[in-house]
Amino acid sequence: MSQDGVDLNTSLGYLLKEASSALRVAMEEVLRPLGMNVTHYACLELLAQREGLSNSELARGAFVTRQTMNVLLQALERDGEVTREAPVGKVLPTRLTPKGRQNLEKATAAVRSVELRMLAGLTNDEQSTALHILRSMIHSLRDSDNA
Amino acid sequence: MSQDGVDLNTSLGYLLKEASSALRVAMEEVLRPLGMNVTHYACLELLAQREGLSNSELARGAFVTRQTMNVLLQALERDGEVTREAPVGKVLPTRLTPKGRQNLEKATAAVRSVELRMLAGLTNDEQSTALHILRSMIHSLRDSDNA
DNA sequence: TGACTCATGTCAGTATCCTGACATAGGTTG
DNA sequence: CAACCTATGTCAGGATACTGACATGAGTCA
Numbered sequence: 574m575s576q577d578g579v580d581l582n583t584s585l586g587y588l589l590k591e592a593s594s595a596l597r598v599a600m601e602e603v604l605r606p607l608g609m610n611v612t613h614y615a616c617l618e619l620l621a622q623r624e625g626l627s628n629s630e631l632a633r634g635a636f637v638t639r640q641t642m643n644v645l646l647q648a649l650e651r652d653g654e655v656t657r658e659a660p661v662g663k664v665l666p667t668r669l670t671p672k673g674r675q676n677l678e679k680a681t682a683a684v685r686s687v688e689l690r691m692l693a694g695l696t697n698d699e700q701s702t703a704l705h706i707l708r709s710m711i712h713s714l715r716d717s718d719n720a
Numbered sequence: 721m722s723q724d725g726v727d728l729n730t731s732l733g734y735l736l737k738e739a740s741s742a743l744r745v746a747m748e749e750v751l752r753p754l755g756m757n758v759t760h761y762a763c764l765e766l767l768a769q770r771e772g773l774s775n776s777e778l779a780r781g782a783f784v785t786r787q788t789m790n791v792l793l794q795a796l797e798r799d800g801e802v803t804r805e806a807p808v809g810k811v812l813p814t815r816l817t818p819k820g821r822q823n824l825e826k827a828t829a830a831v832r833s834v835e836l837r838m839l840a841g842l843t844n845d846e847q848s849t850a851l852h853i854l855r856s857m858i859h860s861l862r863d864s865d866n867a
Numbered sequence: 868t869g870a871c872t873c874a875t876g877t878c879a880g881t882a883t884c885c886t887g888a889c890a891t892a893g894g895t896t897g
Numbered sequence: 898c899a900a901c902c903t904a905t906g907t908c909a910g911g912a913t914a915c916t917g918a919c920a921t922g923a924g925t926c927a
Contacts, residue, residue, distance in 0.1 A: 581769060581781075585847065586743055586835050588854040593740035594783045595861040596733055612914095622728060629875060634728075636741045641914055643877070663875050663922045687861075688733050694856040699849070700732065706850045707735040709841040714742040714834075776905060788884055790907070810892045810905050 589710075596691060603683040607676070612637055614684060616645060617669065617677040620655065625666035649673065736857075743838060750830040754823070759784055761831060763792060764816065764824040767802065772813035796820065 581587045600611050615635040620626055626634070632642035646667060649655045654673030657665045669677070692700055728734050747758050762782040766773055773781070779789035793814060796802045801820030804812045816824070839847055 581766070582855070583851065584835070585839065585850055585854070586747075586831070588851060588858070589736075589740050589743060590783065592854045592857045592861075593736050595858050596736060599861050600733075619728070627875075628877095636737065638915060639876070640878090640916090644914095660876095665876075684733070688731070691857045691861050692732065693860045695853060699853055699856075702846070702849055703732055703853045704730065704735065706842060706846055706853075707732070707739045708729070709846075710739045710838045711735070711742050713840045714739075714746050714838050774905075775907095785885060786906070787886090787908090791884095807906095812906075 596687070599687045599690070600684055603687055604680060607680055607683065609676070609680055612641070612645060613649075614677075614680045616642065616649070617654070617673060617680065620667060620669045621674065621677055624668055627664045627666060631667065743834070746834045746837070747831055750834055751827060754827055754830065756823070756827055759788070759792060760796075761824075761827045763789065763796070764801070764820060764827065767814060767816045768821065768824055771815055774811045774813060778814065 597611060600614070604610060604614055612635050616631055619631055619634045628643055628646060629639050631646070632639045635642060646655065646657065650657060652672075653670055654676060655667050656670055657667050659666070695703070744758060747761070751757060751761055759782050763778055766778055766781045775790055775793060776786050778793070779786045782789060793802065793804065797804060799819075800817055801823060802814050803817055804814050806813070842850070
């Protein structure tokens with residue numbers, strides 16, 4: 574262990590990864606008792622906010638590939654949490670079932686408690702500043718993605 | 721695609737994941753031509769900042785398991801980027817070779833350019849605020865990790 | 868209308884990382 | 898000193914996500 578505070582603690586990139594990792598661990602922790610993982614939860618949350626998203630759209634929103642999201646959706650459909658009925662062309666719009674919506678509710682509560690814990694030491698001003706900063710970072714990184 | 725800006729964009733947790741994902745993608749992009757990935761780079765950077773770190777310490781610093789870091793270190797040792805000589809008890813301190821240090825230099829430059837791009841739209845004040853905010857989040861999440 | 872381009876859903880194969888388990892070294896406590 | 902507990906390095910096995918590739922539907926342009 575030796576020391577704990579080194580130069581790396583002044584790197585925004587490293588801290589970003591560390592924070593994201595800590596958040597992921599905390600979320601997995603509260604979602605495991607509910608039989609969910611982060612991708613599973615993200616998928617349901619996305620569907621709750623925008624009904625009828627396609628497989629590809631969900632994949633982008635959850636930061637996984639189409640293939641990964643596809644196997645997840647197959648499992649969710651098998652478990653009766655979502656339905657994928659009428660193909661619009663080649664696109665398969667997905668919708669939450671009552672069961673899926675119910676599962677999501679418990680998960681949302683669990684995840685919200687984690688978010689509140691994460692924001693505990695921050696003022697409202699700091700929170701909105703954080704939103705602004707993160708949006709700026711994302712925008713700057715995406716812009717020259719193809720550089 | 722339909723709309724792009726939804727309610728999810730006000731969730732700090734989601735934006736954190738999005739930013740981290742974008743940063744990871746951008747880093748992988750610039751590291752690939754150098755024959756590195758993010759974990760590989762993180763390992764070398766950690767060793768440059770603190771000589772003689774053990775496998776477990778490196779794993780924690782790079783946010784992977786001991787096993788994953790171990791196979792990476794074996795590969796790095798085989799390629800002559802690091803050395804693991806005198807076992808202190810059971811601990812195997814790792815050190816950078818000149819070759820490893822040289823590879824790291826190029827990688828650091830590449831990664832720094834990504835970080836600068838990420839911070840392009842932010843003032844100095846915003847950057848230090850971001851450091852403060854991320855540290856607070858990490859601290860709050862870690863505190864009750866065993867809850 | 869026909870050719871072209873792009874995005875989608877899906878299949879197969881592979882790489883990557885993690886979980887579980889074990890023996891061992893170090894430190895602590897009685 | 899001995900018994901415990903923790904942390905380390907390592908091995909095997911399995912889960913998870915990704916890359917590559919294919920055929921199909923939608924939109925565009927001549």
